[in-house]
Amino acid sequence: MAPTFTEEHEELRATLRRFLADKAPSEAVRRSMESADGYDPALWRRMSDELGLLGLALPEEYGGFGGGPVELGLVLEELGRALLPSPYLATVALAGQALAVSGDDTAKARWLPAIADGSLTGTLALAEESGSWHVDDVRAGAVPDRGGAGNRVSGTKMFVVDGHSADLILVVARAATGPRLFAVEGTAPGVTRTRLETLDPTRRLARIDLDGALAQPVGPKAADTTAYLRRVTDLAVVALAAEQAGGAQACLDAAVAYAKVRVQFGRPVGSFQAVKHKCADMLLKVEAARSAAYHALSVAATNPLQSGESSESPLSAAAAVAAVCCADAYTHAAKENIQIHGGIGYTWEHDAHLHLKRAKSSEQLFGSPATHRRRLAGLVGITAPEATKGRARGNP
Incomplete structure (x- = not known):
């Protein structure tokens, strides 16, 4: 679909x-x-x-x-x-x-x-120092404010996208009834934001330390919290997959364009069989990634969150497939783009390295391809569902 x-x-x-x-x-x-x-x-x-x-x-x-x-x-x-x-x-x-x-x-x-x-501007803060993106691994805590103004959230969040500048931070924290989403102002007392040094210079990530920061609960009550948080993380995975599909296509386009104009031994390098094979393999992966991303977007659009829904909806499997396909395709296309460009592809002045850095960084955002594969195996019954709930780094 x-x-x-x-x-x-x-x-x-x-x-x-x-x-x-x-x-x-x-x-x-x-x-x-x-x-x-x-x-x-x-x-x-x-x-x-x-x-x-x-x-x-x-x-x-x-x-x-x-x-x-x-x-x-x-x-x-x-x-x-x-x-x-x-x-x-x-x-x-x-x-x-x-x-x-x-x-x-x-x-x-x-x-x-x-x-x-x-x-x-806003962002979502889920992962912590363990590196896990699984809601069950959240250790940040939320307790009611003594003055009745909301809740107080304490803990550390890592790899928060644009967390250094976001006006609103949606923090996943553990309340008395289980994990919930809490809204925290980025400049609120008790919030300390530190920009992280990362591989990808085009995307900022931050560490956010919360020390009794005032927060307001967001979302459904305790009975539907698990399904809601799963929907939030699945939507994040699908959004990133769409972005990765676009980056992969840009790498393919750049590689093909260069192969047509770069002349070696008196002929364009794109006429050599080895380069043709590389471009053909890139095309297959990019088309598969786009199909997986579009399928996941369609599932997200046609399967809204229902009250009382289980934590694993039809979107969960589609998101896992898109995450795997798009991450693999983007990294492969970025590497091959550099290879086809040759020496110039390794220089700072060329954009090829920026795509590779974005691809490698995005591989780990919201869970690595390996952890999404494990989750998908559980969802389709290849492995026991509980096997997907391990505490491996990056597990969504």
């Missing part, structure tokens, strides 16, 4: 691709990734005001345009192609989707309009 793209979808794709080619070429990407913010605030504002990208996948009653996972996936695919440093993944795909499917009208009314108009 894959979404049927309408003329409006294709126009959205084409418009965004033109916009990024004009406003975010390689030179602009490098300026942004080296800036203090890690992105261009002026471009962020234009993405909101001129294209409406920030509210595209959010409900109309909260200032959005009523789109869903499919529309969001198209945007992320194009952003992945361009390697654009921006808080879009963290704000719209992570925080925005978590709020949109929460069923919490108070939380949605409070934060979604500001996300939709670009005045608020």
Whole structure:
């Protein structure tokens, strides 16, 4: 199953691709990734005001345009192609989707309009020092505030996407009834944010230390919390997969274009059988990745969270497949792109290395391909389901 793209979808794709080619070429990407913010605030504002990208996948009653996972996936695919440093993944795909499917009208009314108009950035904080992305491994704690103002959250969160600058941090913490989602202001007392040194210069990750930070619970009550948090993490995995599919396509396009113009021994290198084989293998992996990502987006759009739903929904298997296929395809395409470019592909001036760094970094975000494979094996009955709940690093 894959979404049927309408003329409006294709126009959205084409418009965004033109916009990024004009406003975010390689030179602009490098300026942004080296800036203090890690992105261009002026471009962020234009993405909101001129294209409406920030509210595209959010409900109309909260200032959005009523789109869903499919529309969001198209945007992320194009952003992945361009390697654009921006808080879009963290704000719209992570925080925005978590709020949109929460069923919490108070939380949605409070934060979604500001996300939709670009005045608020957000993120999701799940993993901790263990490196696990599994909700059951969360050790950060939440206790009721003595003054009745909400809750107080304490603990450490690692690898938080754009956590150094997010205005709103959605923290997964363990309450008396089990893990829940809590909203914390990025500048609240008791919140210490530290930017991490990472492989990928185009995406900022942060460590967040919470010491009794004031927080508000978000989402359903205890009975449906497990299914809700699983939905949030599955949506995050699918969003990242769409971005990876776009990056893989960019690597394939760059490799093919270079193979056509690079002449060696009096003929284009693309005419050599070995290079043809490399490009053909890249194409197969990229097409498979795109199919897996589109399938997962379609499942997310057509299978909304239901009250009383089990923690493993149809989306879980689709997300695991997309995570594996897209991560493998992006890394493979990024490596082969460098190989086909030869010596120039290894230089700082060329963008090939930026794609490889993004691909390797994204492999570990929200769980490695190996852990998604283990989870998928449990979901389809190859192994016992409990075998997927191990505590391996990166386990989603």
